[in-house]
Amino acid sequence: MKHNALTRRAAASQLAPFAVFPSRLAAVARHNARIVKQSASWLVRSREHVHYTYDLEPLNLEHLAWFVATVTGSRADAVRGYLAELQEDAELRRVLAGGLARSSRGATVDRVIRYGRRLGWYAFVRALRPEFVVETGTNRGFGSAVIAAALLRNGRGRLATVDFDDRSGELIAPPYDQVIEHVVGDSVEFLAGPVARRQPIDLLIVDSSHTPENDRAELDAATPLLAPEAVVLATKAYCWRVLPCWAEEQQREFLHFDEKPLDHWYRGVGIGASFPARVRA
Numbered sequence: 694m695k696h697n698a699l700t701r702r703a704a705a706s707q708l709a710p711f712a713v714f715p716s717r718l719a720a721v722a723r724h725n726a727r728i729v730k731q732s733a734s735w736l737v738r739s740r741e742h743v744h745y746t747y748d749l750e751p752l753n754l755e756h757l758a759w760f761v762a763t764v765t766g767s768r769a770d771a772v773r774g775y776l777a778e779l780q781e782d783a784e785l786r787r788v789l790a791g792g793l794a795r796s797s798r799g800a801t802v803d804r805v806i807r808y809g810r811r812l813g814w815y816a817f818v819r820a821l822r823p824e825f826v827v828e829t830g831t832n833r834g835f836g837s838a839v840i841a842a843a844l845l846r847n848g849r850g851r852l853a854t855v856d857f858d859d860r861s862g863e864l865i866a867p868p869y870d871q872v873i874e875h876v877v878g879d880s881v882e883f884l885a886g887p888v889a890r891r892q893p894i895d896l897l898i899v900d901s902s903h904t905p906e907n908d909r910a911e912l913d914a915a916t917p918l919l920a921p922e923a924v925v926l927a928t929k930a931y932c933w934r935v936l937p938c939w940a941e942e943q944q945r946e947f948l949h950f951d952e953k954p955l956d957h958w959y960r961g962v963g964i965g966a967s968f969p970a971r972v973r974a
């Protein structure tokens with residue numbers, strides 16, 4: 694009797710994958726239908742074909758606040774305040790929208806301002822109150838303007854940003870250009886040159902995102918230029934091990950924030966952060 698029950702249970706467990714197949718198929722179909730719907734809506738409403746912009750999901754913003762708070766040793770409610778401050782900054786939105794309207798690449802940009810991970814950069818600058826920020830990879834200057842807005846709110850600090858594309862920096866405009874030095878050139882050569890070496894770097898943002906080798910070369914070139922308490926952020930830490938490896942060699946900490954774009958098919962990127970080591974037990 695007992696033997697029969699065991700045999701029936703074993704047979705049922707072998708059939709289980711087939712029995713649950715319809716519900717598995719339905720779960721995958723629901724998931725893929727949501728992606729197809731988001732993709733179709735994006736194809737109609739957006740003109741972007743590279744450097745996608747997007748807002749972040751509400752819970753992702755809360756995670757971002759805690760991430761910045763943890764890395765900078767700030768209170769989460771203070772960081773939430775910084776995130777709100779950028780979203781409510783009408784002047785910056787006006788300047789960025791004007792720049793996008795005049796853009797030479799106007800046919801392939803959206804005029805809506807969506808900050809994504811740059812909200813985190815803004816909060817880092819507000820929380821750390823750096824004297825000197827370096828950004829590799831200026832592109833249009835979207836991040837540069839955001840960083841400059843935070844520096845102007847702090848009432849101190851300057852940004853140096855580099856890009857080898859001579860069309861880069863088109864969104865760098867008054868009043869934000871007062872605190873930005875935009876250099877056209879190779880990022881590694883820039884880090885070996887006089888602008889980057891003028892004073893210790895308090896915040897380095899590695900966003901040239903070209904190859905892992907280039908990210909590593911930028912980190913190596915910047916290492917002797919960093920202030921002792923410097924924070925280093927890198928965009929491609931979601932897919933490359935460069936920043937965590939460098940952090941370990943330098944006996945620093947590493948954490949990663951993963952972006953969750955709102956109503957977008959794109960998986961998003963993120964913010965890898967390396968910061969001074971805490972005392973470990």
Ligand SMILES: C[S@@+](CC[C@H](N)C(=O)[O-])C[C@H]1O[C@@H](n2cnc3c(N)ncnc32)[C@H](O)[C@@H]1O
Nearest residue numbers: 830831832835836856857858879880900901903
């Ligand atoms: C992801 S975009 C930067 C986005 C920008 N930080 C923002 O917030 O919108 C990367 C930029 O890095 C630049 N770039 C890539 N490799 C570079 C290098 N070795 N030196 C200088 N610029 C580089 C590209 O021209 C591109 O504009």
